[in-house]
Amino acid sequence: MLATNKDLQLAARKGKYAVGAFNTSNVEITQAIIEAHEEMNAPVIIATSTSAIEYCGIDILAGIVRQLAMKAKIPVSLHLDHGTDYELIVNCVRNGWTSIMIDGSHAPLEENIAITREIVKICHAVGISVEAELGRLGGIEDNISVDERDARLTDPNEAERFVTETQCDTLAIAIGTSHGAYKFKGESKLAFDRLEQIREIVDIPLVLHGASSVIPEIIEKANKFGAQLGAAKGVPAEDIKKAISLGITKVNIDTDLRLAFTAGVREILVEKPEVFDPRKIVGAGRKAIKQVVKNKIELLGSANKA
Numbered sequence: 001m002l003a004t005n006k007d008l009q010l011a012a013r014k015g016k017y018a019v020g021a022f023n024t025s026n027v028e029i030t031q032a033i034i035e036a037h038e039e040m041n042a043p044v045i046i047a048t049s050t051s052a053i054e055y056c057g058i059d060i061l062a063g064i065v066r067q068l069a070m071k072a073k074i075p076v077s078l079h080l081d082h083g084t085d086y087e088l089i090v091n092c093v094r095n096g097w098t099s100i101m102i103d104g105s106h107a108p109l110e111e112n113i114a115i116t117r118e119i120v121k122i123c124h125a126v127g128i129s130v131e132a133e134l135g136r137l138g139g140i141e142d143n144i145s146v147d148e149r150d151a152r153l154t155d156p157n158e159a160e161r162f163v164t165e166t167q168c169d170t171l172a173i174a175i176g177t178s179h180g181a182y183k184f185k186g187e188s189k190l191a192f193d194r195l196e197q198i199r200e201i202v203d204i205p206l207v208l209h210g211a212s213s214v215i216p217e218i219i220e221k222a223n224k225f226g227a228q229l230g231a232a233k234g235v236p237a238e239d240i241k242k243a244i245s246l247g248i249t250k251v252n253i254d255t256d257l258r259l260a261f262t263a264g265v266r267e268i269l270v271e272k273p274e275v276f277d278p279r280k281i282v283g284a285g286r287k288a289i290k291q292v293v294k295n296k297i298e299l300l301g302s303a304n305k306a
Contacts, residue, residue, distance in 0.1 A: 002066065003075035005099035005250065006129035006169040008043045009205035012249040017301035021045035021079060021207075022293060023254035025052035027064050028286040029261070034068050034076065036293035042302040043074055045099070045250065047081040050088060058088075062095040074306040079131075081252070089119060093128060101131040101172070109134075109158055116166040124167075131207060131250075134162050135174030156197040163202050170205045170250065173198055175243075177210035177235055190239050192246060199247035208248045211235050212255035215292070218263050225266035229259070237299055244301065251300055257289050264288030 008019045024030045024046055037044040046065050053061055062078070069076035079099040083089045089100055102119040104112035116132045123130045135154030154173040163171060176190040199206065214234030223229055240251060268275060268284040275281060297303050 001072065001075055002069050002098050003043070003077050004127070004129040004169075005045055005077050005079055005131060006205070008045060008075060008077055009170055009207075009249040011043070011305070012302070013205050013247070015301075015305055016245070017305060018208075018244045018249050018251045019043050019045055019302055020293070020296050020300050021047045021081070021250055021252045022257060022296075023047045023049060023052065023081060023252075024065065025049075025055050025061070028282050029257065029289060030064050030068055032286045032289035033257075033293055034072055034074075036290045037074050037076075037297065037306070038072055040294055040297045040303045041074065041306045042297045042304070043076075043306050045077045045079050047079045047252065047254070048097075049081045049254075050083070050085065053088070053092075058091055058095050062092075062097070066096050082133075083119075086119075090122070093123060093126060097128065099129045099131065101133070102168075103133045103172075105133040105136045105174075109162070113162060113165050116162075116168055120167050120169075129169040131170040131172055132162070132166060132168040133172040133174075133209075134159055153191055153194055154198060156194065156201050159198050160201045163204055168204070170207055171198075171202060172207040172209050175208070177208060190235070190243065192242060195243060195246050195248070205249040206247050207250040207252065208240075208243050209252045211240060211243075211251045212253050212259075213237055213240070214259065215256060218256070218259050218288075218292070222259060222263040222266055225263070225270045227262060227266060232259075240299060251296075253296055256292055256296070260288040260292040261285035 012019050022033045065078045077099050078097045080092045080097050081101055082103045083101050084103050100123050102116050104115035120130045136152050175195050212234045214232045219229050219232055264284040265281055
């Protein structure tokens with residue numbers, strides 16, 4: 001069944017857990033995500049980036065997610081992740097997305113407010129929830145690239161004004177995470193005090209982007225079968241749990257799925273070189289993703305919350 005991020009996150013805030021937002025770009029990844037959530041009886045947000053839409057085609061990707069969601073016995077939100085292009089956002093609205101993220105974080109505060117307010121007006125008119133972003137995460141994710149020098153934490157006072165003036169439904173905040181597989185050079189240092197301050201001031205659900213853990217066992221497995229991933233490092237599970245306890249209700253995960261898929265595909269190609277059926281090859285990646293998603297559901301506390 002289809003749902004909006006707002007509805008899923010309000011329930012998560014009440015139940016003190018978080019809903020996972022897992023990125024997809026094809027049918028196998030979508031199947032793995034939804035199957036895992038059905039088996040765990042958990043709500044899910046299927047996130048789609050601009051580049052994923054360009055890769056798959058907007059009508060095809062919408063069809064994949066919506067068809068699987070309509071058959072599912074759990075609530076599923078189809079979400080645009082980091083929307084920056086007005087035309088694409090409108091096309092997503094027309095093609096059945098149930099949630100839109102407008103990312104105006106690259107702009108000064110006044111401009112971000114104006115950009116977000118316009119998208120909120122469009123989406124709310126047709127019952128679609130809107131996520132906005134204030135503050136900037138560093139790192140690289142698809143078409144989003146932010147140099148470490150340009151990254152900045154969310155200002156609590158700006159957040160209060162931003163939410164009041166834009167009427168966005170949920171807010172993505174920057175507290176020290178980053179996009180991609182190489183998040184930290186040393187130990188992770190998330191600004192939990194900043195999260196607490198924002199939570200006290202802002203009365204809408206909060207979002208944590210760049211929250212993949214970059215699971216060491218998966219990195220090791222991928223490298224064992226030929227990958228060259230180097231010293232990739234993500235957000236520790238205990239930090240995710242603490243963020244949820246302090247008010248985060250949506251956790252974005254993309255890199256961990258990519259790494260799992262890569263490890264699964266590399267393993268079958270090396271261990272079973274006689275295999276040439278694409279379904280078996282990508283099926284190994286799908287299986288690896290599904291297990292990672294199940295582990296994330298446990299971490300987020302969303303099992304049996306559908």
